[in-house]
Amino acid sequence: MAGKIIADQIEGTTTTETVDGASVTIPNSIDTKYVVNGSAKAFEIHDSDSVTVIESFGISSITDGTTGICSPVFINNMATPEYFSVGSTGNEDQSIGIIASMRDGAAATTSTYTYRTINSANASTDRDNTMSCNHGDLA
Amino acid sequence: MQTPQFKGTHLFDRLCWAKENLDGVQSDYRVVYEDSVDECAKILVPDPNWMACALQGGILPPVWVYHELAKDEAQPDFKKHTRGYLLHNTEPVEAMTEEEAIEYLILKDCPDSVWKTYNEGNRLKMVICRKEQLPQTREWRNAWKISDALSSTDLAA
Numbered sequence: 001m002a003g004k005i006i007a008d009q010i011e012g013t014t015t016t017e018t019v020d021g022a023s024v025t026i027p028n029s030i031d032t033k034y035v036v037n038g039s040a041k042a043f044e045i046h047d048s049d050s051v052t053v054i055e056s057f058g059i060s061s062i063t064d065g066t067t068g069i070c071s072p073v074f075i076n077n078m079a080t081p082e083y084f085s086v087g088s089t090g091n092e093d094q095s096i097g098i099i100a101s102m103r104d105g106a107a108a109t110t111s112t113y114t115y116r117t118i119n120s121a122n123a124s125t126d127r128d129n130t131m132s133c134n135h136g137d138l139a
Numbered sequence: 140m141q142t143p144q145f146k147g148t149h150l151f152d153r154l155c156w157a158k159e160n161l162d163g164v165q166s167d168y169r170v171v172y173e174d175s176v177d178e179c180a181k182i183l184v185p186d187p188n189w190m191a192c193a194l195q196g197g198i199l200p201p202v203w204v205y206h207e208l209a210k211d212e213a214q215p216d217f218k219k220h221t222r223g224y225l226l227h228n229t230e231p232v233e234a235m236t237e238e239e240a241i242e243y244l245i246l247k248d249c250p251d252s253v254w255k256t257y258n259e260g261n262r263l264k265m266v267i268c269r270k271e272q273l274p275q276t277r278e279w280r281n282a283w284k285i286s287d288a289l290s291s292t293d294l295a296a
Binding site for chain 1: 151182184205209212220223247280
């Protein structure tokens with residue numbers, strides 16, 4: 001059965017630790033707004049060799065720009081262009097891949113961002129598992 | 140599966156529902172376009188979870204909503220979206236066929252400078268094809284171009 005929990009704060013058991021001989025109470029609660037705002041809003045994993053989307057959330061398409069360049073597009077726009085993106089890449093055969101630029105060629109917009117994958121020789125390359133994730137406020 | 144009545148539901152929550160309840164649909168369609176004469180062709184690949192939402196209906200906002208947000212963002216003094224409610228409060232679009240979904244995606248994710256004038260120059264700037272019609276390896280990927288042999292008549296056929 002579907003349910004809904006409405007809460008402003010999540011709280012665990014408060015702990016006490018000894019720091020430099022003094023007893024210190026460690027707060028163990030957080031406002032739910034921090035949890036919501038801190039959650040990833042969109043992510044994608046794709047095979048840039050065949051440009052196939054493997055897994056995703058909140059993404060409507062990925063544009064293959066050229067070797068090593070791709071541009072995912074959000075379904076739910078971000079509120080501002082200043083959101084946090086992080087990426088990673090690699091092959092199962094352990095070929096090195098690095099996300100060299102998360103705002104490749106142009107500033108991000110609230111709907112899309114472009115990133116570049118390079119190899120150990122600093123040349124643009126395609127990798128089997130290329131992935132990125134975005135944090136920030138939604139529009 | 141029946142889509143819940145989502146008008147007024149935050150789009151993020153709708154996407155969470157879709158992720159939990161719909162299987163992704165890998166489309167064979169690809170949109171190939173050129174937005175600069177100095178660059179190679181770009182390939183737009185539909186996302187399978189997005190395609191599932193499009194085929195299901197009742198989840199995605201109308202495409203004009205994205206155009207309105209793009210207009211806002213194009214303003215020189217743009218800092219932050221203030222009309223995000225359009226994404227959440229506008230009546231979601233009905234179920235689409237896969238072909239209609241690709242048309243929607245072109246309007247949403249391709250640069251408007253491409254789709255507004257894709258067949259007005261002396262060569263096509265955009266074509267829809269199937270995945271198997273693309274080169275089978277990525278050799279010379281940086282030199283891929285839309286074939287000059289294609290014409291708008293081919294698209295209509």
